[in-house]
Amino acid sequence: MNAVLVAVLVMLILSLVRVHVVIALAIGALVGGLLGGLGFDQTISVFTAGLGGSATVALSYALLGAFAVAIARTGLPEVMVNWVVKLVGKKGDTRKKALSKALIFFLLAIVSCFSQNVVPIHIAFIPILIPPILKILNELGVDRRAIATILTFGLTAPYIFLPYGFGAIFHGIIADNMDENGLIVELSMIPKAMALPTIGLVIGLLIAVLVTYRKNRVYEDRAIVGARKEKQVYTNWSIISALLSIVATLVVQTLSDSMIVAALAGLVVLLVSGSLKWKEADDVVTEGMKMMAFISFVMLAASGFAAVIRETGHVDLLVRQTSNIVGESQAAAALLMLVIGLFITMGIGSSFATIPIIATLFVPLGMAAGFSPVAIIALIGTAGALGDAGAPASDSTLGPTAGLNADGQHNHIWDTCVPTFVHFNIPLFIFGWMAAMFL
Template sequence: MNAVIIAVLIMLGLSLFRIHVVVALVIGAIAGGLLGGMSLDDTVTAFTSGLGGGATVALSYALLGSFAVGLSRTGLPELMVDKALKVVNRQGGDRKKGLAKVLILFIILLISCFSQNLVPVHIAFIPILIPPILQVLNELGVDRRAVASVLTFGLTAPYILLPAGFGKIFHGILQSNMADSGMEIELSSIPTAMLLPTAGLVVGLFIAVFITYRKSRTYKQLSISQEPEKERTYSKRSIFFALLSVVVTLAVQLPTESMILGALAGIIVLYITGSIRLKESEEVLTDGMKMMAFIGFVMLAANGFAEVLRQSGEVEQLVNQVSGMIGDNKALAALLMLIVGLFITMGIGSSFSTIPIIAAIYVPLALELGFSDMATIALVGTAAALGDAGSPASDSTLGPTAGLNADGQHNHIWDTVVPTFLHYNIPLILFGWIAIMIF
């Protein structure tokens, strides 16, 4: 069996048995490297060299966590909770309580989608929005697996379909790598080709929210902080400064495309306005970094894991093995290439990083099999997107977990990874395959 498949299966298997995902990634990487013919020294060297690729992301998330905790000192989270409680209390009754659930999930969905395109802050909004409303979600009996499904949908579907924000980056990478591999395409063709695969994500979202996780689930009302819970007040002045810091963060992040500079600008505004007192600043920023440290370490390990797979040469070998099995059968070729894409992205944890790897091999193979340009776009785009939802190492799953587990009642693997894998990857394969066959 190919070393890539074994490495990913080891990583996923250990994660499912509740072995910490960082440990699972390291063990999976070592196994993949050794089975791919690399020595232990070469495997460790490749893993270590790959860590540097995640350093920027790790620092970005650490500063965003600090900004989120600092923002909480302004009373903005309390204002959000008060507004949400008014909605809940105003509803009353089981039917109206159900409407309140749907309303809150819809608001979370909108904000998640906007975070990819309209205001491209990615997962930075999650530690600001989600922890303060956990108690409201608990009162409503909302199953957090449904919230995780909503968040992951919002973090993936918009960039797959829409050519704006992170979607513009995704579409640009897709176009340039397909061109480098011998197929020139128009950017305007990508949304049309990816429309049906995205529809599969919509179906998965509907099933998750209205069928699988529609029933109430009981959680304990716990304080998010380890310290005794403090009553925080807010005023028009404090809320104004909170919103100002958010605006400044976006104003810096969007033109510079740097989450580090954006988060730093927001923290500076909180310092200047007195929202964070100097004597408590070290404690505040450290707490924020602790909150996002989980994501940072997983992203570092995922980059090391991916580098080992790349240097082993087993990714290309896997695709070559699959191409030797399919002959001239287009339907089988499309299905197998989608499944291979799922395994590759599950290991790497990023659809953006997967495109260059698979486009170089899939595009020539698609040309040889006679796939149209639109079918090839759907093939490469869907194969890259597969696994982003449902990968233990993807920020599309790590972000929701960071917010929903603020009180320690949401497991990353069983409450985020498994639900999103089942509800998004299965329909994405099905709808992506149909799109390839239609085009």
Template sequence: MNAVIIAVLVMLILSLMRVQVVLALAIGAFTGGIVGGLGVNETLTVFTEGLGNNATIALSYALLGAFALGLSKTGLPEVLVSGALKVTQKQGDTRKQALSKALLLFIIVTISIFSQNLIPIHIAFIPILIPPLLLIFNELRMDRRALASSITFGLTAPYILLPVGFGLIFHQIIQEEMEKSGLAVEMAMIPKAMSLPVIGMVIGLLIALFVSYRKPRTYENKDIASESEDIAVEFSKRSLTFAVIAIIATVVVQILTESMIMGALTGIILLFFAGSFSIRESDVIFTDGMKMMAFIGFVMITAAGFAEVMRKTGDIEKLVESASAVFAGNQVLAALVMLLVGLLVTMGIGSSFATIPIIATIFVPFAQELGFSPLAIVALVGTAGALGDAGSPASDSTLGPTAGLNADGQHNHIWDTCVPTFLHYNIPLVLFGWIAAIIF
């Protein structure tokens, strides 16, 4: 049996059984490597070599965590929370609470969307914004699965549709890889091809918010454990001003250098020289901040090792080829199978950006042979690549929301983030991507 299928299934089953995601990825990688004929020693070597592929991303997230905690010492999060409390302070007012929930969800979705396109900082906003708001979410009895669905939608749908920020990178990858595979397409075609799949995601978001997770859910009001709790937070107009300046500088530097590491370091240095924390406090802030985002870093590093083992087996190409050959001549079934293969590959790798080069090589010539139009092929490749990003235990689009919502230990990564986002986004993506491939 195909090593990729075995590895992904092992990883997903272990994750659903609440086995720690890093361990599940490692076991899945070794299982796939052995099934793929690499042997124990070669699998270990390839897995170890692959670990470094995401080391830069892991360090970026660790520094962003330190910046987020340093920012909390300026008092800016407290000001944001106080403002939100003014909206929710009347108890027993059902209409007011409903409006407050809607407003908070709208703000979170909007900020998440901006983080991909308008101000491309990706998940850096989550540790700054979400943990201070957990108390308000608890008072409103908001189901955190709805919040996870909102954040993940904002982290994925915009880059799939809009050629701005991270979306421009995603669209360029699609265009370049399709051209390498023998089909030149214009950038303007990609948003048109991806419009139907994103409409499916919008429908999934509405179902999550107004059907699946609309009922109240009770959480305990817990303090967010940290060694820095004994450091008093004293803020003033000056500290708040420097907090805003640090955020703007972080964003600008990240955009100019295309490095989250440089952006986070810039923000930390500005906060330090602004007097937001002292040298004595800096060690605690750095340590606790990195701890906050360490989970994401370890998962991303392990996922890189997993992906490298899958590539080395050669079974990704075999999976695509065999699936394509089974339904040769039947556009309807072939389109569905290609999308499902994309889902399987991305669920294992955890990155839609990394999936496109893998599947475009096989999908483009096969789809051309079956007579799909260029627009339909773009829809197939783009949707197949995006599938799994929302829902994969190894994706930063699910790891980010969990890092924020689980700051008090009451939000499970698999059952409260991955499963809800998989059901509400991957299923609509398959359905609407399938329709797009057929009608375009």
């Protein structure tokens, strides 16, 4: 048995039966390490050393949570709520409700797509935008699984297709790693190769929003983490300060490419403006860290898991096993390569982090099977996107969960990962295979 496949299977099965994903990652890493011949002590050592790989990301999310809670204290969410309520109108007005749902879906899709290419802030907008509108979503009867698929689509589709912002980084990683493995490609080939997989994501999104999660779903009106129980009091200045802090966060994130510095900049603006009182600062940071602690610890555990998988050396073994199975069949080769990519990226959870591993596998396999350079790009890019679109440890699924679960009514596995896996990974798999066969 291959240690990589077994480790990922153990992690996924435990997650699906509602074992906490951090514990599932730790157990999966232990099983993979032991099966890969590392031994108990070495597995623990590698896992522990690997935790530091996501320390910066974990701190970034914690500070973003603090910034989101601070924004909630300014009254800006209250203004947003009042504005959207006017759109909703009376509860009996079905047409207005439908239009309000459509408007919210459209705006969330636009914002999440822009966060990858236009203003590359990734998931930084989620803890600011989503928690304040949960009560509105409740009133409209919106199924939060639809929102999860919209957000994950916006966090995935733009960067795999468009060569701007995070897309430029992603495309550069693919090209560089293919070059290093003996296949030189042009950056201009990548959008062409990823067009079909992106169409698959669009189809999955439409099915999720228009069919699967179209019906209303009932949620309780619960308090948001960090929100005050009494009615929020706000002034024109506090609203202006909140908007200025958001602008400052976006600008600093764009210039510094650091979510930590960006979140700190937003907090400083709120403190200097007086919208966030000094005596409240400690409570705000604590509440924000509580809200984002889940995503932070999952990212840390995922780094340890990935370190163990790499250390076993069974990734290379997987290549040899695959080559023996597929023989000269391109269809079988493409199918098995995507299955391998799915397992690797589902375990590690980051397309950016797994592209070097996938390229090492797929370039020699693809060349041996007679695939064109564009087809190999499609296989590599699709395999990377499979992890971001549905993995429990992906920030493209963890981010939406952190926002939608701000009132404790959204399960990470069953309300985010399973919906995104079904609606995105399945069409990605199909359209990625088609791209490999016909390009």
